[in-house]
Ligand SMILES: Nc1ncnc2c1ncn2[C@@H]1O[C@H](COP(=O)(O)OP(=O)(O)OP(=O)(O)O)[C@@H](O)[C@H]1O
């Protein structure tokens with residue numbers, strides 16, 4: 001068996017003297033879409049930062065392709081919730097997307113059609129987030145990390161972008177680790193959902209649940225959300241989050 005693309009092996013993270021992530025182990029296979037949910041402050045962003053090499057674990061190891069992650073890599077792309085700060089305001093849409101290509105030494109030839117020559121301030125939130133995602137995909141990453149990318153968008157825009165990301169990920173065979181507050185979004189997008197708990201208590205891992213999502217693809221906003229497996233998973237995750245613990 002080939003090594004999983006990403007492996008957390010008893011990863012613990014202490015920041016400012018507090019254990020933010022208690023020893024957590026899981027793997028993400030190539031081409032898998034794994035979503036992470038959990039209450040605010042339970043360490044979701046910290047976990048993504050560790051996956052990207054921006055934060056060093058205080059215990060355990062993060063491995064990508066079997067090799068310990070010690071620093072950020074061009075092969076890992078990070079989509080932030082705050083698109084307003086992720087885009088360079090003085091660059092056009094085309095210029096922002098081209099950044100990733102310039103960093104990789106690839107000539108820019110990205111046409112974002114009608115909006116290519118606009119500046120971020122001239123775009124809606126949904127469109128700005130699209131640009132940030134396009135820039136990450138232009139990087140042709142091995143692993144795509146997304147931190148509540150649609151959290152600031154209205155429901156209609158969010159659903160549109162969910163479907164667009166699901167389609168692009170399938171087309172390009174990408175591996176994704178996706179953090180969200182939205183349990184339905186996690187089930188809708190994921191092959192698996194991992195639920196973290198805050199303050200698990202001494203000796204207990206942050207990872208509280210790992211659920212498979214046995215719903216066929218392509219999915220769609222109406223029928224998928226009526227699928228019996230969708231409803232059962234939603235019930236289980238809501239129960240877990242509302243109790244506030246595992
Ligand atoms: N550099 C740091 N130094 C000290 N504490 C930190 C640091 N970064 C994060 N924390 C703390 O770690 C905890 C987890 O933060 P994190 O941002 O990972 O949570 P989260 O699950 O992403 O929350 P949210 O859902 O609100 O985004 C929080 O209590 C936060 O204050």
Ligand SMILES: [Mg+2]
Nearest residue numbers: 044045046147
């Ligand atoms: Mg966060």
